[in-house]
Amino acid sequence: MFARRKFSAAKSLLEYMGLESGRLQFSWISSAEAEKFATTANKVVERVRELGPANFMQKLPLEQVA
Amino acid sequence: MDEIVLKIRQTAKELLSEGKVDEVWGFAEPSIPMGCRPYVARTPEDADKLWWDSFCVMNLANFVPRRSDKKFAVVAQGCVSRNLVVHHLEGQLDLKEQVTVLGVPSIGMLDAEAVRQAVGSVEISEVSEEGGKVRVKGLGFDKTVSRLEVMRDSCKTCRFHNPVVCDIWIKDKTADEPNKDKNARVDQVEALEPKERQAFFEKMFSRCLRCYACRNACPLCYCETCFVDESKPQWLGKSVEMSDTLSFHFLRAFHCAGRCTDCGACESACPVGIPVRYLTRKLEADIEAKYGYQAGLDLETKPPMSVYLPDDTDDFM
Numbered sequence: 438m439f440a441r442r443k444f445s446a447a448k449s450l451l452e453y454m455g456l457e458s459g460r461l462q463f464s465w466i467s468s469a470e471a472e473k474f475a476t477t478a479n480k481v482v483e484r485v486r487e488l489g490p491a492n493f494m495q496k497l498p499l500e501q502v503a
Numbered sequence: 504m505d506e507i508v509l510k511i512r513q514t515a516k517e518l519l520s521e522g523k524v525d526e527v528w529g530f531a532e533p534s535i536p537m538g539c540r541p542y543v544a545r546t547p548e549d550a551d552k553l554w555w556d557s558f559c560v561m562n563l564a565n566f567v568p569r570r571s572d573k574k575f576a577v578v579a580q581g582c583v584s585r586n587l588v589v590h591h592l593e594g595q596l597d598l599k600e601q602v603t604v605l606g607v608p609s610i611g612m613l614d615a616e617a618v619r620q621a622v623g624s625v626e627i628s629e630v631s632e633e634g635g636k637v638r639v640k641g642l643g644f645d646k647t648v649s650r651l652e653v654m655r656d657s658c659k660t661c662r663f664h665n666p667v668v669c670d671i672w673i674k675d676k677t678a679d680e681p682n683k684d685k686n687a688r689v690d691q692v693e694a695l696e697p698k699e700r701q702a703f704f705e706k707m708f709s710r711c712l713r714c715y716a717c718r719n720a721c722p723l724c725y726c727e728t729c730f731v732d733e734s735k736p737q738w739l740g741k742s743v744e745m746s747d748t749l750s751f752h753f754l755r756a757f758h759c760a761g762r763c764t765d766c767g768a769c770e771s772a773c774p775v776g777i778p779v780r781y782l783t784r785k786l787e788a789d790i791e792a793k794y795g796y797q798a799g800l801d802l803e804t805k806p807p808m809s810v811y812l813p814d815d816t817d818d819f820m
Contacts, residue, residue: 438811438813438815439808439809439810439811441811441815441817442793442794442807442808442811442815443760443808444819445789445793445815445816445817445818445819446757446760446761446786446789446790446808447757448819449785449786449789449819450753450756450757450782450785450786450789451753452697453689453692453693453700453782453785454700454701454704454749454753454782455697455698455699455700455701455702455703455704456697456701457697458697462820463819463820464820465817465820492701493701494745494746494749494750494753495746496740496744496746497744497745497746
């Protein structure tokens, strides 16, 4: 419940800084909900595949760092 | 001499000679125009060194953490008093027992960099103020600009000019503007697409030297060891690579969620003029919209990140 407020603020700020909507996802899943977990994981993967590779806050390869 | 300076000195002298406080926190006259020099007066004689002008932009509440053994008086505008309240709520001090607030209702502090740009010179020898005008003298020029033109952005959007807690008023109260719209910067960014936002912030932070002045100037940042300075584990790369710089600024802002009073000390401290409040403003706008909270306005309401309600929004899920 405390975390909910923090996640809400963190996601909002990351998207404000340019993270595409959908790249960061949250769900409320109990340890007894195996199927919900599997379905959600698949959904996350699908959505991120649609978005393609991210370049937000990505580390540069060593040779490109000045 | 300025009435405020005289009143601060006189009040400090009385408090110190009567032994009501151990220290008076304020500012001393800077060695260069538009400087900002924090100063702690410990004896009645020290009190004569206290100073006040529109460039005293450092947030004195920054000195509070780990000072629980002293009784002190602080010269405070609206924002500084709110940060004292935040410290009180976070257990960093006992506001009622320990602190005497010397309230200076603020008419808006000035931005030294904006003054330099307004007159087009860095060679400034004298700055004086009268009736909403700022007179700037330097080698070969003598210009007058309006206060509003060179005011700090955080002061232009300030809602609470008067200290929210005050023991001694140094000057008369001015009118607060509790309904003022503060969201110009947030709206500006939110009008952009994600890719444009990223480009906007990457450009903004490309100047960042990672000197951490914004962190050090912030009264909210008082961890014994900051996450950026830890090496085991090392949370963040130490170079000025963009991913590390953005992560630093994201986390610095995030740590201020629900605590930031928008005092603008971070922005004033930045040596390369990055408007770092673009990030903290967003968090505060969110917190106000979601939980109806603005930091440091009273001693009773619990900070929003330390409580919850069953029906808090979960629209992010």
